[in-house]
Amino acid sequence: MTLIKSISGIRGTIGGLAGTGLTPPDIVKFVSAFGQWAKNNNTGKRIVITVGKDARTSGDMTERLVTGTLMGLGIDIINLGYATTPTVEIAITETYSDGGIILTASHNPEQWNALKLLNEKGEFLTDTDGKEILAMAESNGIRYSEVHDLGNITERHDLNEIHIKKILDLPLVDMDAISEAQFRIAVDCVNSVGGLIIPALLKKLGVNEVIELFCTPNGEFPHNPEPLPEHLEAISNTIVEQDADFGLVVDPDVDRLAIINEDGSMFGEEYTLVSVADYILQNTPGNTVSNLSSTRALKELTESYNCRYYAAAVGEVNVVSKMKEINAVIGGEGNGGVIYPLLHYGRDALVGIALFLTYLAKSRLKCSQLRSKYPRYVISKNKIELAPDTNIDNILLSVKDAFRDFPVNTEDGVKIDMPDGWIHLRKSNTEPIIRIYSEAEDKQKADELAQKIIQKINEMK
Numbered sequence: 001m002t003l004i005k006s007i008s009g010i011r012g013t014i015g016g017l018a019g020t021g022l023t024p025p026d027i028v029k030f031v032s033a034f035g036q037w038a039k040n041n042n043t044g045k046r047i048v049i050t051v052g053k054d055a056r057t058s059g060d061m062t063e064r065l066v067t068g069t070l071m072g073l074g075i076d077i078i079n080l081g082y083a084t085t086p087t088v089e090i091a092i093t094e095t096y097s098d099g100g101i102i103l104t105a106s107h108n109p110e111q112w113n114a115l116k117l118l119n120e121k122g123e124f125l126t127d128t129d130g131k132e133i134l135a136m137a138e139s140n141g142i143r144y145s146e147v148h149d150l151g152n153i154t155e156r157h158d159l160n161e162i163h164i165k166k167i168l169d170l171p172l173v174d175m176d177a178i179s180e181a182q183f184r185i186a187v188d189c190v191n192s193v194g195g196l197i198i199p200a201l202l203k204k205l206g207v208n209e210v211i212e213l214f215c216t217p218n219g220e221f222p223h224n225p226e227p228l229p230e231h232l233e234a235i236s237n238t239i240v241e242q243d244a245d246f247g248l249v250v251d252p253d254v255d256r257l258a259i260i261n262e263d264g265s266m267f268g269e270e271y272t273l274v275s276v277a278d279y280i281l282q283n284t285p286g287n288t289v290s291n292l293s294s295t296r297a298l299k300e301l302t303e304s305y306n307c308r309y310y311a312a313a314v315g316e317v318n319v320v321s322k323m324k325e326i327n328a329v330i331g332g333e334g335n336g337g338v339i340y341p342l343l344h345y346g347r348d349a350l351v352g353i354a355l356f357l358t359y360l361a362k363s364r365l366k367c368s369q370l371r372s373k374y375p376r377y378v379i380s381k382n383k384i385e386l387a388p389d390t391n392i393d394n395i396l397l398s399v400k401d402a403f404r405d406f407p408v409n410t411e412d413g414v415k416i417d418m419p420d421g422w423i424h425l426r427k428s429n430t431e432p433i434i435r436i437y438s439e440a441e442d443k444q445k446a447d448e449l450a451q452k453i454i455q456k457i458n459e460m461k
Contacts, residue, residue: 005030005137006429007130008317011105011114014058022113027065031101032144033137034117035073037129038099047075050092052083053103054252055192055217058113062103066115067153074145077153082193082217083160084254086348089122090166091159093344104253107226110219123345124317160197163350164204166343172283173354174362179206181361186211186244186260188235190225191218192252194349201350205357211242227251227258227336229266236264246360246367250349256336257349259356261368269336270295274374276338276352277330279359281305286329289322291315292415293424293437294334297375313412314426320345334379377421379439380446384454386432395434396425398460399453423449 003012003021010030012022019026038047049070053059059082067077078095080088085102092100098120105112117125117133125133136142145151167173185207189195195215202210213235214222224231227249235247239260246267247260259267259275267275274297277288281302288302291314302309312322316333323331323341332339337347340355363370386392396414409415413426421440428435434457438449 005134007127007134008124008315009114009116011108011112013111014061014113015111022062024061024065027062027115028069030115030133030137031066031069032073032142033133034099034101034115035070035075036136036142037133038075039073042098047073047099048078048095048097049075050078050080050088050095050097050100051103052080052085052088052091052100053193054084054105055082055195055219056105056110056113056221056252057219058110059103059219062113062115066101066103071151071153072144073142073151074149075151077151079153079155080159081155081157082196084163084193084197084350085116086255086344086346086350087159087163087197089118089346089348090163090344091156092118092120092122094159094162095156102253106253107251107256109224110221121345123320126317160200164197164201167201167351167354168204170340170342170351170354172280172358173205174358175204175206177361178357179208181245181357182208183246183357183361184209184211184242184244186213186235186238186242186247187215188213188227188232188247188249189215189217189254190227190250190252191216191220191222192225192254193217194250194252194254197254197350198248198250198353201353202357205354207357211238211244213238221252225252227256227269232258232260232266236260240264248353254349255347257338257352257356258336259367261371262366263368265368267367267371270334270377270379271297271371271374272336272352272356273330273332273334273338274298274301275359275370276340276355277301278373279355280330280340281307284329287326289319289326289328289331291319291333292409292412293379293426295375295377295379295439296422297377300375311409311411311415316347318412375441377439377441378443378446379437380443380450382436382438382447382450382454384434384436384457386434388432390432392427392432392434395457395460396427399425399456402456418449421445421449423453425453 338352
C-alpha cells in the first residue's frame, strides 16, 4: 500500500491500514484540511468547492467521502460527477467557486486514486498553500459545522458543453478548415471520462469520422493508462487497419495528449506541445515555457521564430508560474501537457486537440510529415538507487562541479546542457533515488549520456 502526500494533492492506493494507503480516514483527514484552509482564506462568506472525478472504480466511494466531509465543514459543493481535470479547472472560475478537488490518479493504474487540490483560479496550489494544508491535516484545529449549518450539494451536468464552446470560440481554432480536411480519427480514451467529451468535441469541430476505442467510462482500463508507446498497440493497429488519418490518446483525466501517425508510428508525446506551439507562434509570436525535463526542440522552435524560450522547474504549478511571469503565449510539459493561457492556465488535452487539428488541416500534411519537420530527439529516463543515509544534495553539488565547463541550471536539481544533448538530475522527495533524464539525437546517445552521469555518481559513493 502507498500514500504520497505532496503540495499538489494526496495520491495513494485504495485500501490497507489508515496512513498506509488512500483509505477512508485518510480521505476525510486531507479533505478536512483543504476545506478548513479554504474557510480560513475566505472568512465572512459561504464557501463553495467544485468536485469532479474520473471514471476509475473507486471514484464513487471517494466522491461520497469527499462531499460528505465538505458538507460537514459547512461548505457547499458543486458536483460535476464525471469530468476531466481541465473541465473542473474551468468550472471553478465559471461557477465562482473558492476551490476544487479532482478525484483522479491521472495516469496511475486502477488501484490508485488521488485528491488533486485547486485554488479559486482553478490552478494547482502554491508550495506555501500546499504545505499549510499538509500541516493542518496533522493538527487538531479543524472545526466542523453544527447541524443547521451543514453544506449542500448542487449537481451540474453542463460543464462539458461549456468547456467545448470555450474551445470552439478561440480565434485560432478553425472549424471550417477541420471540416474541409475530412479527417478520420481514431481515439483511445482508456474507458475514462475522455470518452464522454472527446468524441463530442471532435464532432463539433467538424471531424468527418471518429473511430472510438475504449470510450465507455466504466473505469476498466484496457491497458496501462499512461499514454506511452508500449501501451498503445491497439490504437496503432486500428489506425492502419481502418485507414485512419491519425490517432489521439489521452490519460484517464484528459490532461495529457499523445498523437499516433497514419502509419501507426508514434508522433511522440514530447512533440504534442512542440507542434501546437509551432502553430501558435506562427500566428501569435511570443514567449514559450516548458519544464527542465522536456525536449530542447521547443527551445529551438521558439528561437526560429525570433522569440524567447524559458525553462521552469518540473511540475505544472511551476510551469504556470513561469508562464505568467514572462507572459508566455503557450507552454506546458513534455508528457503531452498543453497549457494555452487564452483558455485557462492548466494542462488541457482538449484544447491541444483543437489546435493540433487546425494546424494539421491548414498545413495539408500527413501527420507523419508534420512530425518530420521537427528534430528527432530521444529522451532516456533512468534512476540510481542510493543508500538511505546518502547525502544526495552533496552528490548533486559534486556533479555540478564535475561538469562546470558546461552550462548548468540548478533551479530544480542539476541540469547540464551539452552540445550533443542534456542531462537532468532530480532527487526524489520520498526515497533515496536520483532520477536521471537525458536527451540526444538517438536513444543510444541519450543512454550514453545517462550512463556517464551514473558512472560519475557511483565513483562518488
